[in-house]
Structures are given as C-alpha cells and as structure tokens.
Amino acid sequence: MAMDTDKNSYTILFAIGMVVVVGALLAFTASSLKPTITENERIEKQQNILYAMGINENDESSANFVATTQAPELFTEKVSEQLVLESKDGEIISQMTRKEFMDANNGKEPYLINIKKQKSNAKSGGVRKLPLFIGNNKEGKKVYVAPIYGKGLWDAIWGYVAVDENMVVQGAYFDHKGETPGLGANIKQRYFMDDFIGEHLLGESGAFKGITVAKGNADPKNEDKTDNEVDAIAGATITGDGVTAMIKSDLKLYKPYFDSLKSQKN
C-alpha cells in the first residue's frame, strides 16, 4: 500500500472522517426508526395495562400479552375510564377526566404520562400526576389500574397493578430495564406476578401497608392473602426490595382516592 498510515495528519483525518461517517449513520438510523419505536412502546403500554387487568393470553406457565394488532382496539373497549389525579404532599388536590387532560395537553393520552418525570416533580415539591385506568377485568369485575415506577439493582423497574375498590390486588405486571437474567429479571415471570393476586394493600386497621416481597416468609405457597407479603425470589434481594418500595411509595398516593370512593358509596 502506498499510503503512509502512520503519519499524524492521516491519523487525525481518519479519526475525523470516521466520526462523521459513524455519527451520520447512527443519527440516520435513530431518527428514521424513531416513529416505529415510539409506536411499539405505546402499544406495549396498552398491553401492560390490559395484562394487569387480566386481559392477556396466558397459558399454563408463561405470561403472554394480547396480540399487538388487537391491543389498541381492546384497550379502548376494556378501559372504560381514564383519570388523572393530581397529588401533592400525599393529598389529591384535583381530578381530571381523560378528555380534560387531553384538552390541556395537546391531545396527549393519559396512559402516556411519564411516571419517572412525575416522580421527580413530586420530589422537588411539585404536583404529581397520577394516571388511573378503570375498566372491567376478565370476570367482569371493576378494577382500577395504577402504574408504579422504581429502581431495582441495575436499572429502572416499573409495573402496573390492578386493584378493586378495597385495594385488594386483582392483577399485576412488572417489568425491568436491566435486571440480571435468571435472578432479578424473574420479577416478570408468572410465578412472581401471580403471587400478588388477592393480596391486600391495606392492613387490618384499614391503613395503607403495601405488599412486602419478603425473604424467609413462612408462606411460600402464598395461601395467606392478608399478610401483606409475597415470597421473594432467591438471589434477587435488591430487585425484590425495589418492588416493595415502589408499591409502598406509589400506590399509597392513590389511597385518598379509594377513601373518597368509599365515602361516596356510604
């Protein structure tokens, strides 16, 4: 080869050229695929919410969503009401219907509210928007689905929990960004998520207690539904603690809403 690749000028030129080419290539890929990716994420959120409501295609042991092609249609059919509650210092200060929220936010759907952003809003003393999805589950029972968000061992974890008006869990879906496969990543396995079904979020006195992912609990078959505990996954202590924490911190904020439901009834 005639070219002298050891010269400084060549090295610098090569580096610049490479950065420009690779940068352009990546920017092009990212921006041309972005609409498809956003759409995928949107449908996934609908599938998650439907899953928590018990509308899924689970077989004996694996967790399966409804088909992506059916999700939007089922979502509009099954989720009869979407609310956005505004919470500050543990109190709910206002309540918006889906239409009111969309009018105020350029037509943005309530289920696309970024929980992470809302959480950091609340941390800096601001108002936190709490989306709540109301619909009928598989058995025709009225359920309230709330999104939750927290951190696991390596990265973010999040989920959707469906409860009835007494805050008894009817269904739960958890997901994670980067937990260890075989350990923390198992929070999205059926055997873990299904344990939550029937668990009470409130204690005997009616105060909010949450559900603890507990090690060494004496109830591995999860028969006691009022102990506010589910069995932890071996080797996934920190991820499990993350699940406990996000259930406690995020679902607690919805408690005033359910209190008001009760007082309306009485």
Place this chain on the structure above:
Amino acid sequence: MGLLSKKDTKLITDPLADNNPITIQVLGICSALAITAELKASIVMSISVLFVLGVGNVVISLMRNIIPSKIRIIVQLVVVAALVIIVDQVLKAFAYELSKTLSVFVGLIITNCIIMGRFEAFALGNGPWRSFLDGIGNAAGYGAILIIVGFFRELLGSGTLLGFKVLGDPIEKTGLYAIGYENNGFMLLSPMALIVVGIIIWVQRTKNKALIED
C-alpha cells in the same frame, strides 16, 4: 469439501475445541458469569455475539489497510459500538419483543474481550472471508461453553430448562422433589459459573494432554 479449504475449516473447528476462547484463551469470562443463570439467556447471548463478531470481523478486515495503527483500538471500539447500536435500534423497531429480551446483552457485547481480541489478533491481518470464518468459529466456541454452563446452572439451580419444570415442582413437591431433592440456589450465583467453567477446563485438559501447560 468444495466450499471450504482445509485451512478454512480449521478456522471454524479450532475455536470449538482446542483453541476455545473461554476454556483455552480464558477470554469473555465476564459475560459468561453474568448471563448463564438461564439457558435461554445463554442462547440469546451466543447468537448476538455470533452476529456481531462475524460482521465486525469482516468490517475490520475490509478496513485493515487504511486504519492508522496508532488509533486502531479506538477504531475497533467504534465499529463494535456502532454495530451494536444499529442492531439494537433495528430490533426495537421491527422485533420489539426480542429487543426486550436482549436489552441487557447489548451493553455486554461491547465489553466482550473476545470481540476486541479477534479484531486485533485476526481481522487486522487477514482477508474478509477468512476473518468471517474466524469470527463465526470463535463465537461458536464461546457460545458452546455458554450453553453448557447455562444448561447446568439452570437445571441444578432452578430445576428448569428454558423455563420448563423438567424436575417437577419444588413447591408442590412433585417429580424429583417428592423424594427429597432440593434445588441448589448457589448454582444461580456467579461464582458457580466460574466453577462450572473450571470443571469444563479440567475435563477438556484431561482428554487432551497436549493442552496442559507447565
């Protein structure tokens, strides 16, 4: 034999046994520890590395005469990183489910020393076709060990294979569990991956004494 010459065949078969990247060269141990608690994850990782190493080797090999030697490591890094990001984005757009399974691995692929090792040791000095074969061979050798380790860790640690309860149900006490068998939770922790790899190395060197170094 028409397609591959003897020398080319050796490029693929060598890393599978006598020059295995994990058991002989002891490369790529970090990812072997991290993801082999489950068989499925091991398989997915093997396929991802197969793709990245095959394509990456060809790209580096095509560029080998114009890469300035002073910055060759950075150039290699950029090639792997760019490849991995492109694959990740394409998967997210067209195979969203799969991309979620892969999420953890994408980052781990870049840190896999086998990839940089093959770029440096082979692709920089050989033509694209031979580099491609070398990449495939090494990735397959890596994948084979990963799958063996994943198989034993999932079977003995969780009593399942690919998520199926092959040994019965540990809570309902059916199958093997009915006669008092217990899962070994220690198998799920990373140290056991090293021990399983150690056992494979031991078996391999007992079979082929030529591999033993003094």
